[in-house]
Amino acid sequence: MEPLLVRARGLWEGLARVPVSFAPMGGVSVVVSPESGLSPVGWVGVVALGESAIVTAPSTSTAVIVRDALATLPVEAVTDADAVRGVLSVARVLGPAALSYASPAVFRRAEPGVLAVEQLPGGHPDLRRLEELASREEAGEAALDEITSPAFVVRERGQVVAAAGYQAWPSRTAHISVLTAPQSRGRGLARLTGSAAVAHALGAGRLAQWRARPPASRRVAATLGFEELGSQLSIEIA
Template sequence: MADEQLLTAARQLWTDIAAAPVAFPDRGVSVVASPRSGICPAGWIGLVLLGDSGIGTAPDQVSADEIGARLADHTPQSLYDPANAAQALPAAEMIGPVTLAYLAADRFRPFPGPTVEQLPVDHPDLRALEQRCTPEERAEVSIGQLTSPAFGIRDCGEIIAAAGYVAWPRRTAHMAILTAPRARGRGLAKVAASSAIEHALTAGMVPQWRARVPASLRVAEALGFAEVGVQIRARLG
């Protein structure tokens, strides 16, 4: 799958998630009112910028018109920069820009390593792994919400890294990876994620990776993911 195909697939996905009639324009950002948008929490503004265009959702038409007017002076790619995004949006709180990356099957680079164990998502050892991570990490990566099995790595009887995915629309596999603090920096996220990605690709799905920190993006790139755009969620001030 070429980069252009990945971009098209990503745009189709996020158009569905917007839950309102909207399309990626040739250039710029199209913003619509969508109280049920899946791009952001209820009452927030959500933007998805892919390539040189983007879509946005707002909780009501007044907010949509205001955000659309504000973004008219910014190119989508300029909003990849956090400072520009913060200047453009009237936000009391903002999450992002968060990198969105996708993987074509022919670019997958599996990472070998320790034995990976397949676990049901309600396994108590996975709950123990989550408790060893911060609340912010647990909020971003909820192992308990996986629709795939979890793929974990043990050390001294404990699961110290695990990965899986949530099935999103259009056969998208939204990846989730969690590593215990004491086990980071050893490449275990790549090993666990490799098993989850292989599972998704075998099922004919397109893996999606949402990276909030540079370390997460480095893992994705090492596995063959291509950075396609960003997601921004902002709570109105």
């Protein structure tokens, strides 16, 4: 397997917090893990990478139900919310979110041009002001308040209008966060700030992970050279 896929699978196997592996020949592996990092506590977490998927369930009884239901779906459909609703009684879902990864070998850095990228501490109040300009859902998706790296920002008329950084995850992974003010979108600012954050992460020897639901965010990741290797879905069983 390609090195990016191996590292990505190792990350999520560790986040399952119980022994589990992506089946080398394809398929779905379901385990019981009440403390799983694949989903919110009490939910079912599904991560598909390549042609295999791992699933964590909060209890043995839930694991049996989920294992039997997902066995009726092809691997590529186990993170499809509509397909899962067709075989399980679902109360709520989060996702699916595409999982993309970059290493120094595939990363395509964006050149700043006339725009300057400034570096700020991760807890800087200007980042909170940027979050206030976006919707609550967008700010929650970006999770700039969770970054452990410096923030890389672009200002216009003194105000931060785009920012990116990353949260240090296990297995030396950098989980990238990017947010652009609504009135400043469509001008490449997410690509510019995201590029700076990714370069910082790769320079520290980390695997860069870009998790996104909106198509626009996925396009930014692709422009920077990220490879979309799979997806993640969280399910609350009714």
